[in-house]
Amino acid sequence: MDTAELFQRLGLSLAIGLLIGLERGWRERDAESGSRTAGIRTFTLIGALGGIWGAMTPVLGPVPLAAAGFGFAVAFAFFEWRELEAKGEFSITSTIAGYIAFALGAYAVLGDQIVAAALGVTVVTLLAARAPLHRFVEKLSWPELRSAILLLGMTFVVLPFLPNRTIDPWDAFNPYELWLITVVLAAISFAGYVAVRLLGERWGLLVSTVAGSFVSSTTVTVTNARLAAQSKPEKLPFLALTICVAWITSILRMSTLAIGINRAMLDPLLFPVAMAVAVLGVAAAYFYFTSAPDHAGAKPSFSNPLGLKIVLGLGALIAAIAVAAKAASDALGQAGLLAVAGLSGFADVDPVTVNAARLAGSSISLEQAAQAILLAAGANLVTKMSATWIGGWRFAAPVTAAGVLAILAGAAGLFLF
Numbered sequence: 001m002d003t004a005e006l007f008q009r010l011g012l013s014l015a016i017g018l019l020i021g022l023e024r025g026w027r028e029r030d031a032e033s034g035s036r037t038a039g040i041r042t043f044t045l046i047g048a049l050g051g052i053w054g055a056m057t058p059v060l061g062p063v064p065l066a067a068a069g070f071g072f073a074v075a076f077a078f079f080e081w082r083e084l085e086a087k088g089e090f091s092i093t094s095t096i097a098g099y100i101a102f103a104l105g106a107y108a109v110l111g112d113q114i115v116a117a118a119l120g121v122t123v124v125t126l127l128a129a130r131a132p133l134h135r136f137v138e139k140l141s142w143p144e145l146r147s148a149i150l151l152l153g154m155t156f157v158v159l160p161f162l163p164n165r166t167i168d169p170w171d172a173f174n175p176y177e178l179w180l181i182t183v184v185l186a187a188i189s190f191a192g193y194v195a196v197r198l199l200g201e202r203w204g205l206l207v208s209t210v211a212g213s214f215v216s217s218t219t220v221t222v223t224n225a226r227l228a229a230q231s232k233p234e235k236l237p238f239l240a241l242t243i244c245v246a247w248i249t250s251i252l253r254m255s256t257l258a259i260g261i262n263r264a265m266l267d268p269l270l271f272p273v274a275m276a277v278a279v280l281g282v283a284a285a286y287f288y289f290t291s292a293p294d295h296a297g298a299k300p301s302f303s304n305p306l307g308l309k310i311v312l313g314l315g316a317l318i319a320a321i322a323v324a325a326k327a328a329s330d331a332l333g334q335a336g337l338l339a340v341a342g343l344s345g346f347a348d349v350d351p352v353t354v355n356a357a358r359l360a361g362s363s364i365s366l367e368q369a370a371q372a373i374l375l376a377a378g379a380n381l382v383t384k385m386s387a388t389w390i391g392g393w394r395f396a397a398p399v400t401a402a403g404v405l406a407i408l409a410g411a412a413g414l415f416l417f
Contacts, residue, residue: 010051012113013105016120017047020101023127024094043101046072050105057110065106072102097127155183181261181354182315209242213249220246221384228391236395238291243388243399244284247406248277251377254353258373261357268370272413276406283402321351338375345376346383352376374414378407 001009021043053068080095100123108116126133164176212220221243228239255273258265324340341352353373360369385403388396 009109012108013051017044046101047105050102054106054109213246217246217250225391228395237287241287258357271417272410275413276410279406341372345379349380
């Protein structure tokens with residue numbers, strides 16, 4: 001490497017050490033001078049030390065770098081041990097952070113700079129997230145942990161052994177592909193579930209509504225409709241706003257899922273989804289400006305989406321709809337596919353979205369896939385609109401009107417564009 005690149009890489013080594021040192025120094029900013037083994041300056045020098053040894057490796061070979069790393073590790077661990085002994089604490093985090101600063105400093109010179117920088121930022125993020133992570137662990141229940149471990153085991157142990165080919169007469173059931181999609185859907189839902197658990201009431205009903213919609217927008221609709229049934233009339237517009245936001249989130253999630261599986265789905269879905277979201281956005285704005293200033297409410301309550309029964313049930317539903325959609329499409333053409341999409345959409349839009357996106361461009365056209373996905377979304381929205389009547393007609397009528405207009409706008413977008 002030339003001199004300019006070497007300076008650039010050494011600068012990155014310094015920056016990684018500085019970044020880690022900033023977090024460590026901020027955390028112990030109230031400690032007396034001289035009571036800490038390493039602060040912002042020391043971690044910066046550690047990163048530089050790793051970078052310098054990395055720069056000398058092409059000349060001296062890898063053995064001196066390994067010896068320097070080992071010597072640093074022993075010395076740093078000794079001083080960290082003395083500090084912890086004096087404070088009467090038990091923690092190895094700063095020691096590991098020092099090792100990582102040295103290693104990333106060396107890697108920034110010898111390896112990929114982008115990877116080194118990304119790892120440095122990731123390490124600092126983990127160090128800074130100590131309190132939220134500890135709170136999450138405190139709130140984590142054993143069934144949630146057990147389900148997550150079981151799902152990870154089934155994914156990383158079972159998934160590699162599943163056949164990555166279709167095994168049914170209709171050429172629709174690929175065990176590897178369908179299980180992978182099931183795991184991704186469960187992970188997305190779990191992310192929303194975690195967000196609800198962490199944010200919940202503290203950040204308000206609207207934030208928990210958005211997060212909860214990644215788990216189940218139907219549950220959000222039912223929950224907020226029940227709140228509407230118990231609320232004063234002046235609170236109804238804001239609860240209607242939360243339901244519109246939940247429906248928008250659900251539509252965008254569905255579209256992202258379809259496009260993620262098959263990028264070619266962007267064109268046929270763009271205008272229908274945009275028009276439906278625009279209508280719901282206008283309704284949400286209306287409800288916002290007519291709502292009362294006090295938006296207090298309760299957070300939605302969800303079951304753990306990583307429960308084994310839920311995951312296996314979702315996988316079975318996706319597999320069943322995959323076979324039914326392919327068989328119906330082969331036997332009855334587009335009418336058979338739309339019939340399956342419409343009926344299953346009343347229960348869940350994800351299986352139809354997954355299978356239509358998978359078949360698009362091969363067994364069916366992109367336009368047929370878009371029609372199936374949008375029909376399922378419309379049927380699912382009908383289910384949600386029906387649930388709003390739990391909150392009474394004063395609450396449900398304007399929300400239902402917004403839903404009907406959104407369906408009509410989506411249909412117009414599909415057939416016009």
